[in-house]
Amino acid sequence: MTGRTFRMRRLRTGGPAPAARDRGTQPKVVALGGGHGLSASLASLRRITGDLTAVVTVADDGGSSGRLREELGVLPPGDLRKALAALCGDDDWGQTWSRVIQHRFQSQGDLHDHAVGNLLIVALWEQLGDHVAALDLVGKLLGAHGRVLPMSAVPLELQALVKGHEPTRPDDVETVRGQATVALTRGEVQSVHLVPADPPAVPEAVQAVMDADWVVLGPGSWFSSVIPHLLVPELLTALVETRARRVLSLNLAPQPGETEGFSPQRHLEVLARHAPKLALDVVLADRDAVPDSDSLADAAKRFGAAVELAPVAARDSSATHDPELLAAAYDRIFRMHGRIGPWR
Incomplete structure (x- = not known):
């Protein structure tokens, strides 16, 4: 917990998300998570900064990723693939490659349900023998608007x-x-x-957190995508010691299964149990998903955090984030809570 002043603020509804700032004036952002939650955050953050790094969980053991992990002993590539797809641009090149790497084969044979991007990532791992270099190469091929790193170099x-x-x-x-x-x-x-209980962190991921202006944690599956980052000792130390400001982005609704029945504040309470030394600067939540703002305020205060309530949900009632609205919310948070002076 820190001594930072707690505030509750409702963000104003903005127009379209702003274009990414020039490289010399934009924040350096690291986003942590996995699966669809991280993808939603990345699809928004790439609209407001070109200095973006995703740090991705590597504990997936289901579907195509689980099969490749079991057969070849590799890191599960699925969440890394989803992050790369989310960083693809909105032009024809980016959207074509996003669809290609997300494409799944449909057959009666061994290729059934394997994602093209999973196979491409694993092939480059075997060719290069370097997780980070291979992911950087895939990102270059896709024209990704950011970098994707695994949180650990060992399957978890x-x-x-x-x-x-x-x-x-x-x-x-x-x-x-x-x-x-x-x-x-x-x-x-x-x-x-x-x-293993004390897995090694990827050094580039630790360095990215230490060098960041902002670290974004969540949204996503709380126990299986968000909290695992806090269980890698070197990564947790970096999250505690970094000079970056930290924003926690809450889910729009409890997830059937692991967080069914959870209130927004209970998500924070669970986070605190797993990482009691972690401080936060901002907790971002959709204003319509918070029935008890006072209880959320109390939970956030334990982290030394301000609560920002903003409209970030898609208007189609799909319980998904709207990338433009989420981008606008992040942009306002970075501007309002950022340090005085231009971004480095």
Whole structure:
């Protein structure tokens, strides 16, 4: 917790998201997460800065990623692929490559449901023998508006203590293994941890956090995409010690399974249990997703954070973020809460 002043502010609804600033005047931003939540954040952040790095979880064990991980012993590439796709531009080149790497084969054979981007990433890992260099090369091919890094260079297994995972034993607490299983549990997740317990962080990811002006955590699956970053010791140390300002972006609604029934403030309480030394500067939430702003304010105060309420949800009731509205909210936060003077 810090001594920063707590404030509750409702952000005004803006027009279209601003274009990215010139390189010399834009913030250096690192976004952490995985899956669709991180993709939503990246698709917004790339609209307001060209100095953007995604740090992605590597504990996925389902679908195409899980099969490649089991067969070849590689990092699961799926969330890395989604991040790269989200960083593709809105021009024909970017949108074509975004569709290509997200394309999944449909067949009766071994290629069924494999994503093209997963195969491309794994092929370059095998060719280059370097996770970071391979992802940089894929990003260059796609014309990605930012860099994508794994949070660790070793495949990780997510494990959770879950109460009532078996409906017939609602009071039992047991260990549930695997990100895919944790994400779909019908029980109450008590805590999560990684195997191995102290995985090494990718040095470039640690350095990116230390060099950033802003670090964005969330939105995303809370226990399986957001909190895992806090379980990598070197990455957590960087998040605690960085001079960057830190914004936590909350989900629009509880996720069926791992956070079913969670209030916005409970998401913060769970985060604090896993990383009690972490401080935040801003907690961003959709104003229509916060029924009790006072309780959220109290939860945010424990982190030393201001709460910003803004319209960031898509208007089609799909429980997804609108990239333009989310970009506008991030831009206003960076301007209002940024340090005095031009961005480096």
